[in-house]
Amino acid sequence: MFPCVPNRATRLEQGGKVRRGQCPDPPRFAGRCMPLPVASGPKPPKGMDGDALSRLFPILTVLAALVAVWYAGSVWMNSGWTLAQAERSGQELSLSEIVADAMVQERPRLPPPHQVLAELKKTVIDTKVTSKRSLVFHSWITLSSTLAGFTLGTLVGILAAVGIVYSRTLKMALMPWAIISQTIPIVAIAPMIIVVLASMGVEGRAVPKAIISAYLCYFPVLVGMSKGLRSPDGMQLDLLKTYGANGRQTFWKLRFPSSMPYFFTSLKIGVAAALVGTIVGELPTGAIRGLGARILIGDQFGNPIMIWAALIMAACLAAALVGTVAGLQRVTARRMGFSR
């Protein structure tokens, strides 16, 4: 969390002699007022030992429910093929036989979790990472493009936001195009970007993929940062004016630090969008490397297990990326004194 300004924790008035604002509804112990922790919005609990389990419990519950639904769906969707086979050979199948068959099909409609896990184990752990069959290899291809696109998109987003905040003309000139750019389906634009770049002599797919990824990622950063850079109120701007601060000082001392909470929120959306952009950039372009290519190849060769393994990898990648941004946000918040 990145609380804007935590509640005024009214404590330690006069160097700790007088304590004010304590215990609005005090928990009492032996008739005495218990000291409350400094109230400043929700904070992560400090002692992890007892809390770790209680925090993990809801996550595990949802996970278990998802796996159960997944298995049920597998049985339901894969049973069609089993029943058709049985009918052709004139067999009668019991429910347990149908279920057992749904778990082990070679080309299931919906592969059950353990088949996907087995595929993941095979392609992630048992295969050398340099091999073209390794999902780690393909993930790295996708990740590197994502990071390049994310960096590019974030820079473009920040620069455009600064322009929009400082110039009314730029705001009117840029903003409509920025919005229009997001209404065009990325799958329609991706091939064009690749063709145009290829005709300009750009080899390979890394650059076009990064540009497609940046195309999706710059927008949340632009919107978030233009809001964040505008977040200081009139009084704070007036204060700097009374010091005779110039535009650059106002930006670095006030606008930029004020925008940090907005910045990280938009980075979280942006990094996920960058990953989606990269994968989409790999789909319609005949790429043979990257998670998007794995999904495409799995589809073309009728191999759902491969598609699902790539999907799970993409989800893990997204979680890792968003988690990294959240970690950076926490570190920054602590360094800026927002939480302690």
Add this chain to the structure above:
Amino acid sequence: MREAVIAARRLDLVFQTRNGPVHALKGVDLEIGRGEFVSFIGPSGCGKTTFLRVTAGLESPTGGEISVNGMTPDQARQSRAYGYVFQAAGLYPWRTIAGNVRLPLEIMGYSRERMAERVSRVLDLVELSGFEKMYPWQLSGGMQQRASIARALAFDADILLMDEPFGALDEIVRDHLNEQLLGLWARTGKTIAFVTHSIPEAVYLSSRIVVMSPRPGRISDIIESTLPRERPLGIRDSAEFLALAQRVREGLRTGHAYDE
């Protein structure tokens, strides 16, 4: 009267709004001498805050003249003639108390040593020594406002413009800060223009009280305080104090300030 540091002559300010023009200030004549403590009191919309903002160059008058230290408000700002204290402390949550007080000094390009020296001096002045490394949220509202006063004092302006600085605080803290502000005024000899809604606060603090009335914003009475400069809190129960408060109240009434 002593040398005037703030002099306004026939000052007018009309805001153009969607509902027609609003006369925030009309024909305001006022001189504030060096070392005076002048309070502005009146209901909302009487132009007391606007007068302060014009003095600070945050608004431009539409008529009349105003000079600060013999200069225009903009020139006065460039020469760091005044410090401004707003109603909210407005400390930056990402800066420590010392960092907040250092802010104007950084903008004005002070050297590192001079910054450190001044920060510790003004924090001492508002009795916040020892809180340098704390963040604003770790301090009470009253302490935050004291830090914001220290910030306004940091670059040694000889005029302090205060716009309802204690308006958001409870009465107990307010009394305490009023006492401290008087002490600070006595020690530094600054010229203070102070906007308030509270009659006792105005009478307790000021050497002169300017009573204003709204629509159009104008001065309806100026009251010289007869109280001695040394003022313990108990002075507020004296007959002299109550008589002054009564005069302020009457000034507000004759200015139609109670018409709503």
